[in-house]
Amino acid sequence: MTGGPGPLAALRVLEVGHILAGPYATMLLADLGAQVTKVEPPGGDLSRQVSDAYFASLNRGKRSVRLDLTTPGGQDRLHDLVRESDALLVNLKPSAIHRFGLTYEALKPYNERLVCVALTGWGMAAGDEPAFDYVVQAATGIAALTGAPDGPPLLPGYSSADNSAGLAAALGLLAQVVSGRGGQIEVSLRDVMLSQLNYHASVWLNDGVAPRRLGGAHSYYVPAQLFPTADGHLALFITHDGFWRAFAAEAGIEGFPTMTERAARRDEVIAAVTKALAADTAAGWEARLRPLRVPAAAVRTLPEALAQAPDAVVDAGGLRLVGSPFRVTGYEPSYGPPPSLGEHGDADTP
Incomplete structure (x- = not known):
């Protein structure tokens, strides 16, 4: 990196999660200089099974420690890591978060100043109902607003709920860290997507006017x-x-x-x-x-868009990825490679 340490160089974050929302949140923090340690189960994050490129797009620049949190040894090692950390971000089902002792109440005896973020689909009190990105988009009104007026509802072509919730979780984590107090933060995909329907929801709640599907057109601005066009x-x-x-x-x-x-x-x-x-x-x-x-x-395809923005593409250990969306004067992230499973610690056996 150039220009000295990143703005979050003093921040030590643990991540226990999988696939997209949680790993995306902590990768944004790592890009800004935070030391992120990914706590993975014996089989690793499920996204490792998708492809190397997929895993790298969410986990570059992190450390990996492999722990079996169902064992006493795994729990002991977790508590050691907690003592050395500022924050823990968990992206699991509520029952698993409680079962593995990944809440502030469970971890407070090991680090009273720890910030714990629980990133779930519907909220910690809502149970374990499946909450995949597309399911949440359908349940919160996103799909109903997307598509042609006379056609079926549609889903955006990327994981908007997971990515948005990841951004919100990173913000919530930093807000509590800045406060100087430990504590529990909850972020759910449902709440984030309803929040992003801000003016649509406000008009319905206050004026009784339901939003219409307009084929991607804005509800108020015309055109x-x-x-x-003649082409495209x-x-x-x-x-x-x-x-x-x-x-x-x-x-x-x-x-x-x-x-x-x-x-x-x-x-x-x-x-x-x-x-x-x-x-x-x-x-x-x-x-x-x-x-x-x-x-x-x-309207461009993604390959065309990337060709138009070469400065957005970075090298992360030999893999070409889209870099951090945050441009900090005087700081350039190093964009290290994603970690191999258990590269920085392996205690998955009793």
């Missing part, structure tokens, strides 16, 4: 959605009248000068914009609108 699709996001004036002049569209009128005449606006955009390609419109500061972008 703000994907449009077909264009994302256009007109949020105020100044953007509209610049876009309409370039596209040759007359009328609809105010946000209120555009919202009231949504179908007419969409029809006019669709007709105008058919005259050029998505790439052509992006090139024309960018100098005008109109929010627009051609």
